Amino acid sequence: MIRTVESEHHVPAPVLAAYSYCETVTAQQARNFAYGIRLLPAAKRRAMSALYAFSRRVDDIGDGTLAPEVKTARLEETRAVLARVRGGGVAEDDTDPVPVALGHAADHFPIPLDGLDELIDGVLMDVRGETYETWDDLRVYCRCVAGAIGRLSLGVFGTEAGAHGADRAPEYADTLGLALQLTNILRDVREDAEGGRTYLPADDLAKFGCSAGFAGPVPPPGSDFAGLVHFEVRRARALFAEGYRLLPLLDRRSGACVAAMAGIYRRLLDRIEREPEAVLRGRVSLPGREKAYVAVRGLSGLDARHAARGTVRRRVR
Structure with a gap:
């Protein structure tokens, strides 16, 4: 069952730490979006930061200097991480904070995670030079x-x-x-x-x-x-x-x-x-x-x- 409101006290400490990482990424790299995200209440702000951090990771692969075949492999690896998030297979103490935060956000908001598959598809279009x-x-x-x-x-x-x-x-x-x-x-x-x-x-x-x-x-x-x-x-x-x-x-x-x-x-x-x-x-x-x-x-x-x-x-x- 998706909950839309959650007290700070009910968010496990490892998840709050994962969200904190995503919020740091958002504050440092979202030159325009960060101004809007700051206006949200805490739970929504954290969820948006998780979305941004995952999306930033996908974009960085596409914009990097790796060979196209390496980028493609990295993007498919990222898609596999997304599949684990979608299937609830990411533990709260996972060493990668981004899927931890994203998984928690998806548990509490009706986020259509297929949209992140679409983002990966779009970045693959860049990799192919379309x-x-x-x-x-x-x-x-x-x-x-x-x-x-x-x-x-x-x-x-x-x-x-x-x-x-x-x-x-x-x-x-x-x-x-x-x-x-x-x-x-x-x-x-x-x-x-x-x-x-x-x-x-x-x-x-x-x-x-x-x-x-x-x-x-x-x-x-x-x-x-x-x-x-x-x-x-x-x-x-x-x-x-x-x-x-x-x-x-x-x-x-x-x-x-x-x-x-x-x-x-x-x-x-x-x-x-x-x-x-x-x-x-x-x-x-x-x-x-x-x-x-x-x-x-x-x-x-x-x-x-x-x-x-x-x-x-x-x-x-």
């Missing part, structure tokens, strides 16, 4: 590496009892994940190119004369790079608009968490839109004080109310 002809192709990848994270997180957040449209919450969570991932892709276009990766759809690149790629700090000769960026920004904004319908379905603290994480990425998207070529000169980011401000807005409900008003306006147009 490219994407169309947005529909890229959407499949984004659903694996980000939409799945949205649905996993929803398992921790839950929805408000009696919330109208709650049955569509997984769809909205998935779509919000796509919005965040497309923003990531725009932000990292130069860094990914230097690593031999191209994520933006080939037909979009061709449409704007950018098929030559982004190996340097200036756009390809004769290209309309700004046009390409603005095109993708509009796509991301549409995804944000749809995904933000999730917020009214969540309790206040969970809604604040999502509003903070999504708000940071929306502001990042605004910055990219204002100066498209900046992404070719280096990673575009927000200062810590601005991220903290967005988190405060999320906790106050300002972003949730703003998103809800935007949804209403879109419906009446």
